Amino acid sequence: MSDHNTQADHTAALTDAGITPDKKTFLQSLTEDWWAVILGTIIIATVLYLSGNGTSITLPAYKWSNTDDLFNKILAPHNLLLIVETGAIFLVLSGAAILLSGGHVGRFAAGFTLIYVLATISFIIGGNKTVSYFGLEYVVFALLIGIALGNLVQIPNWLKEAVRSEFYIKTGLVILGTSIVSGDLIKAGLPGIIQAVIVVTAVWFFSLWLSRKLKVDDEFGVILASAVSICGVSAAIVAAGAINGDKRKLSYVTTLVLVMAIPMMIIQPWAVKFFHIPEVVGGAWLGGTLDTTATVTAAGDIVGPIAVKAGVIAKFSQNVFIGVAAFFIAIWWAYKKPKGDGVAVVRAESPGLKIVWERFPKFVLGFIAASLVFSFLLAPATAKGLGSSLNGLRTIWFALAFISIGMEAKFSSLVKLQGGKPAFTFVTAQLFNIFWTLLWAYILFGGYLFPVPDFN
Structure with a gap:
């Protein structure tokens, strides 16, 4: 899945994780598509399991109408903690896939954290009632933020490790299947x-x-x-x-x-x-x-x-x-x-x-x-009741993807x-x-x- 690192990086990462050569061969044979299926399946199965035990998934709130809503609801300590916890879970899931496929998990974690913060900003902007009324969803702002960053600054190697738009998109698409x-x-x-x-x-x-x-x-x-x-x-x-x-x-x-x-x-x-x-x-x-x-x-x-x-x-x-x-x-x-x-x-x-x-x-x-x-x-x-939680989890993957797509796209080439x-x-x-x-x-x-x- 990773083409950013040398074979030595792959070997070191897998050795640190205690993975044997036989397992290494199998794990590295898994393509990005298969990791997307695995992660998507884990997320769907977890939501089903929790639902069966009477536990609901609580995701961060991003909808707001005025400054009072923004500070008392979106930026409230309990919601900020929920944003951090959600990001940590996504980092653990995607980081495990990166590690097991031979990527550099340290650089990925640092880059993923920044991308997740930028995705959260796009959710907050797109969550405004006036903005959403005109059809400007988080996707617009995720793309614009990514394009601005990708075209105005030189992307460092630690960030490039986490710019994996296809991986995020495909994982989100597996979850999207639950809504069809x-x-x-x-x-x-x-x-x-x-x-x-x-x-x-x-x-x-x-x-x-x-x-x-x-x-x-x-x-x-x-x-x-x-x-x-x-x-x-x-x-x-x-x-x-x-x-x-x-x-x-x-x-x-x-x-x-x-x-x-x-x-x-x-x-x-x-x-x-x-x-x-x-x-x-x-x-x-x-x-x-x-x-x-x-x-x-x-x-x-x-x-x-x-x-x-x-x-x-x-x-x-x-x-x-x-x-x-x-x-x-x-x-x-x-x-x-x-x-x-x-x-x-x-x-x-x-x-x-x-x-x-x-x-x-x-x-x-x-x-x-x-x-x-x-x-x-x-x-x-049951399917309908789980729709909101799964849709929320899917949109997080998509937001990560569109931040990454923006970083990878040069504005001059898009125009021409x-x-x-x-x-x-x-x-x-x-x-x-x-x-x-x-x-x-x-x-x-x-x-x-x-x-x-x-x-x-």
């Missing part, structure tokens, strides 16, 4: 499911087609297409992980998603009212185009309560496609061979299953396993990346998404094929 349950798909009903299938499929292929027309490489195109068609940042992260994509490109797409979300949150609810679009249709439209449940809820609230319910249900049905997309993208990408210039082309001869397995991102298996367990092995009430073509692709595909989803929201929720859903 079949009950959400059932709740969406047939109109929501059909809308999700038609919208995701058409927008994904349109976006990839446009990327290729503009000579944007397939790696970029897949991340862009997934972000536009499914659910924004989360889908972009999953797609990038499935193809082991360039972190600069993920950072670029994430920035585009967040920038586009702000005008969409304002303009779309206005359009629903101005053009007298039925509230249930407007809600389904918002759910199919806006990228997070939070933004769908905020925009739907401007329209009305029915729009909120229809929007959230439409968004749930679309979110289910994260796992499906990750699985098929990973298999498709495994059959492609990267050229020296980074552009992927189909191999002349299809590789065997062994090659596909070697290239297949193992974290996807952890993601799917978590989804299956929470869909079919747990009672719906492929001459602005990816940005043009994203905006055009998003416009197509807006009009295409509105059409199908009318057809499916407007009473043309099915009775108008009753969300009263």
